[in-house]
Amino acid sequence: MKKLLLLSISIIFIACENDEKIIDPVYEFAAIKGNQTANLNEFSNSEVGYPVLVQLWAAQPYAQDIDLTFQATGTNATSGTDFLLSTTTLKIKSGKLVSDTLWIKTIDNEEVSTLPRKVEVKLLSTSQPNIKVGLGITNPANTSILFTIVDDECTTPLSIFNGTLTNAINWGGDDVLKAATSVLSGSQLTLIGNLIDYGAFPNAKVVLTLTPAFSGATRGTATFGEYLAGTDNDGYEYKFVQTGTGRFDVCAETVSIAYDIYYKDGSAWVYWYSVTNVFSV
Numbered sequence: 544m545k546k547l548l549l550l551s552i553s554i555i556f557i558a559c560e561n562d563e564k565i566i567d568p569v570y571e572f573a574a575i576k577g578n579q580t581a582n583l584n585e586f587s588n589s590e591v592g593y594p595v596l597v598q599l600w601a602a603q604p605y606a607q608d609i610d611l612t613f614q615a616t617g618t619n620a621t622s623g624t625d626f627l628l629s630t631t632t633l634k635i636k637s638g639k640l641v642s643d644t645l646w647i648k649t650i651d652n653e654e655v656s657t658l659p660r661k662v663e664v665k666l667l668s669t670s671q672p673n674i675k676v677g678l679g680i681t682n683p684a685n686t687s688i689l690f691t692i693v694d695d696e697c698t699t700p701l702s703i704f705n706g707t708l709t710n711a712i713n714w715g716g717d718d719v720l721k722a723a724t725s726v727l728s729g730s731q732l733t734l735i736g737n738l739i740d741y742g743a744f745p746n747a748k749v750v751l752t753l754t755p756a757f758s759g760a761t762r763g764t765a766t767f768g769e770y771l772a773g774t775d776n777d778g779y780e781y782k783f784v785q786t787g788t789g790r791f792d793v794c795a796e797t798v799s800i801a802y803d804i805y806y807k808d809g810s811a812w813v814y815w816y817s818v819t820n821v822f823s824v
Contacts, residue, residue, distance in 0.1 A: 572600040573611065573635070573669050574678035574685035583626070583662075583690045585649045592646035595664055595688060597633060599640045600678060609635040610670035611642060620660040620692055625650055628664070649692055660692040697761060697794040701753065702727055704791075704798065708822040712740045715816070723822060730754065732765070732791075732798065738783075739804050739818055744775035749783055751800065753791050765789030765798050780807040786817065796824035 576596045583593055597611055611633040620626060629646040636643070647664060665687035666676055677683025710723040723736030730753050738747040749770045755763040766789055772781040782805050789800035801819040805812040 569602070570680065571602075571671075571674045572678050572683070573597050573609070573666065573674050573676060574600065574683070575664075575666055575688055576641070576685070577688070579685060579687065580689045580691070583647065583649050583692050585692055585694055586651050588647075588649045589651040590648075592629065592648040593690070595645040595647060597635065597642040597666060599635050599642075599674070601640070601674075604638045604640050605635070605671065607637050608670075609674065611635065612667045612669075613645060614665050614667050615647075616663045616665070618661040618663075619658040620662050623650070624652070625660055625692060626662050626690075647690065660694070662690045662692065664688050664690065699761075699793050699796070701793055703793060703796060703824055704732055704822075706824075708734075708736075708798075708824060710736060710738065711821045711823070712738070713819045713821075714740055725822070734798075734820075734822065738772075738820055739781075741775070743777040744772075744781065747772050747775070747781070749800075749802075751789065751791075751798070753798075761794050762790065762792040765791045765800055767800070767802075781805065782807075782812065798822040 574597065576598045581593060599605075599609065613628070613631045613633070615622060615626070615628050615631070617625065622628070627648045627650060633642045633645055635641065645664070647662070668676065675683065677686035704725050705727050706725065708723045708725055710721045711718045712721055713719075719740045721737040721740065723734055723738065725735070726733045732751045732753055733748065734751065735746055735748045737745045738749060749767055749772060751765045751767050753763060753765055755761075767783070767785055769785070770783045772783050774780045783802040784805065785800065785802045787801050789798070791798045799819065799821045801817065803817045804815045806815055807813075
């Protein structure tokens with residue numbers, strides 16, 4: 544009986560020795576932070592880029608730098624024409640869990656795109672072979688960001704400014720809305736209406752020159768310099784002297800100008816006050 548018991552214990556011991564040891568694997572990931580899709584505005588993101596960062600998902604930071612490589616693939620979008628990357632490599636520096644920053648910027652041009660423009664910025668690899676790209680074992684997430692470039696051009700003609708406009712006048716107080724009419728002749732835009740928020744001068748006039756930023760541009764400067772506006776119902780003669788740089792934007796359907804108002808007292812011009820006008824279709 545005693546020998547049988549010892550034999551049983553021995554068999555159990557050997558069986559336990561031969562059992563496969565279960566090891567729970569520990570995975571580490573490097574994944575792009577934030578959403579997997581985003582919009583890039585052609586105009587505003589040409590000045591302020593969109594930041595791309597990578598998060599290290601690990602129990603603790605590494606004692607050495609981790610090098611990351613990226614690739615940008617455009618659909619109806621070309622690097623150097625539609626967008627720019629600040630770099631195609633980043634580092635997660637030793638002792639850190641977040642990388643430095645890759646910036647993507649748009650290139651603001653005046654070409655109207657009839658096809659959607661997209662750019663995929665993809666994290667390709669890390670210098671640590673044990674770190675998996677993306678978050679998760681199967682179908683890893685946040686391996687890339689798909690950007691859509693939002694065009695700021697339009698096919699609207701400059702003649703949109705012909706006709707009746709809404710005029711928001713600011714003379715240092717609250718905006719005041721007054722109607723105005725406009726006539727476009729070539730690059731000359733004639734504006735007529737209560738342009739200084741003064742009831743005695745309901746038909747003041749100023750003629751602007753609209754100059755595109757470059758050939759074919761849908762926005763640019765609106766200038767008149769100094770303009771003799773004529774005599775109003777109170778018998779005074781007026782002139783407007785432009786201040787700052789006026790702007791027109793066909794896509795936004797606006798023209799904005801600022802100027803000082805002078806009236807003639809005898810033979811002398813006297814400054815009265817200043818206004819900003821924003822005309823919109």
